Amino acid sequence: MAALPPALSDTIVALSTPPGAGAIALVRLSGREAISLVAAAFTGKRLIDQPSHTLHFGTIRDEGRILDEVVVSLFRAPNSYTREDVVEISCHGSDYIVQQLLLLFTRRGARLAEAGEFTKRAFLNGSFDLAQAEAVADLIAADSQLSHQVAMQQMRGGFSRELKDLRARLVQFAALLELELDFGEEDVEFADRTGLLALLEEVRTLVRRLLRSFELGNVIKNGVTTVIAGRPNAGKSTLLNALLNEERAIVSSVAGTTRDMIEDEVSLDGIRFRFVDTAGLRDTTDVVESIGVERTLQRVKQAALVIYLFDLTETSPTELQAEIEVLNLPAATPVLSVGNKLDVASDDQLTVFRTRPDTVLIAASRGDGLDELRHLLLTQVRNEGLDRTGSSTIVTNLRHARSLDAAAQALDAVLAGLTAGTGTELLAADLRQALAALGEITGEISSDDLLTSIFTQFCIGK
Incomplete structure (x- = not known):
């Protein structure tokens, strides 16, 4: 393993638990002098002589003054998170x-860690690849069952193994193409074009499948933006409050109460939904309300899912269809038609809509029909995502999606070149681009700017 650059071979220290008063705080050090720095301030067992993965109770002292009673955890290189000597000090959670403690260790030679520097060192020391490192940040940020599940799968290397397998299958053919270039004057072909064509089509299919999974991955990571739209007094704010199970939006019988968007999140069966209550859609001369209506029309076009809420007592199927068409939604945006106020609607009004399979009837003020609505929301998301990927691997990272798209385009170019009989030099160049794009995901090909961009998004201490 190559030696770390000087900036990453010194000893770093940081608080690894959230700042603020608490029962316990954890101060972490990593680097060549991590153990000796702590040992010099620790009163208890002689830390220099203790084996890896052991805990030791004692006190930390600064020139004889006791700072705290602590528990020190030792992790010796290479059997640690960073593959360097690591010491974790569990102290009382006082600011x-x-x-x-931080002042003590920095005064004696340690340096305050930068954001994500512990994980950056783990990557540079070969503890895991770049995709796994990014999954660490996703795991910390996970706030639903599915986001946790996907981050854990990626951190344990599932996505990386699939990518490395794809890349390895291309490398052999790339090497043969490069060999042909070395013997260009002799007009020989070492790479079987038929076999290469079959392999490229298979790999491209797999790359495209991973790329398609990003649509679902983005939903899992960032939540499903679900806009509640409809005419004034349809009950949008009441529905938002019912879905969130709290009084988040003001509810009034006065039409046009909601002038701006109100957003909040809730997790349904492990999937995070971001519900957006919007201004009622109608023609109005009120300047402020007009701005709200315009913002609603813009927001529905950005939504992953739209709930169009209508008043069962005032709307006919023909009117409902016309109102939805006014939204001018992208063809791919799913719309759930939700009829509200079934508790006060007449039997005739209910019968008209009960025969429509694409409409759910609710009474938002009483909670009637909300379980069915939640079920339809979950079904819509799963049908739009999980059933289409055909893979347990789900891409959640925009950087990964962009690299996969670049790889797919390069593979398209190689396939087109093979079909057209393009020369070996151009085929090899396109294949190198595909390999580079896949390599960027796992960090086999990286730059200092890329690493800085990734790890500065981590919290300090991780």
Whole structure:
């Protein structure tokens, strides 16, 4: 393994638990002098002589003054998170104590860690690849069952193994094409064009499948933006409050109460939904309300899913269809028609809509029909995502999706070149681009700017 650059071979220290008072805080050090720095301030067992993966109780002292009673955890290289010597100090969660510990160790030669520097060192030391490192940040940010599940699968290397397998299958043919270039004057072909064509089509299919999974992955990671639209007094704010199970939006019988968008999130069966209550859609001379209507029309076009809420007592099927068409939604945007106020609608009004399979009837103020609505929301998301990917691997990272798209385009170019009988030099160049794009995901090909961009998004101490 190559030696780390000087900036990453010194000893770093940081608070690895959230700042603020608490029962316990954890101060972490990593680097060549991590153990010796702590040992010099620790009163208890002689830390220099202790084996890896052991815990030790004692005190941390600064020139004889006791800063705190602590538990010290030792992890010796290479059997640690960073593959360097790592020491974790569990102290009382006082801001003052933490600051005194950080001052002590920086005064004696350690450096305050930058954001994500512990994980960056783990990547540079070969503990895991770049995709797995990014999954660490996703795991920390996971706030639903599915986002946790996907981040854990990627952190354990599932996505990386699939990518490395794809890349390995291309490398052999790329090497043969490069060999042909070395013997260009002799007009020989080492790479079987028929076999290469079959392999490229298979790999491209797999890359496209991973790329398609990003649509679902983005939903899992960032939530399903679900806009509640409809005419004034249809009950949009009441529905938002019912879905969130809290009084988030003001409810009034006065039409046009909601002038701006109100958003909040809730998790349904492990999938995070971001519900957006919007201004009622109608023609109005009120300047402020007109702005709200315009913003609603813009927001529905950006939604992953639209709930069009209508008043069962005032709307006919023909009117409902006309109102939805006014939204001018992209063809791919799913729309759920939701009829509200079934508790006050007449039997005739209910019968008209009960025969429509694409409409669910609710009474938002009483909670009637909300379970069916939640079920339809989940079914819509799963049908639009999980059933289309055909893979347990789900791409959640925009950087990964862009690299996969670049790889797919390069593979398209190679396939087109093979069909057209393009020369070996151009085929090899396109294939190198595909390999580079796949390599960027796992970090086999990376740059300092890329690493800085990724790890500065981490929290300090991780």
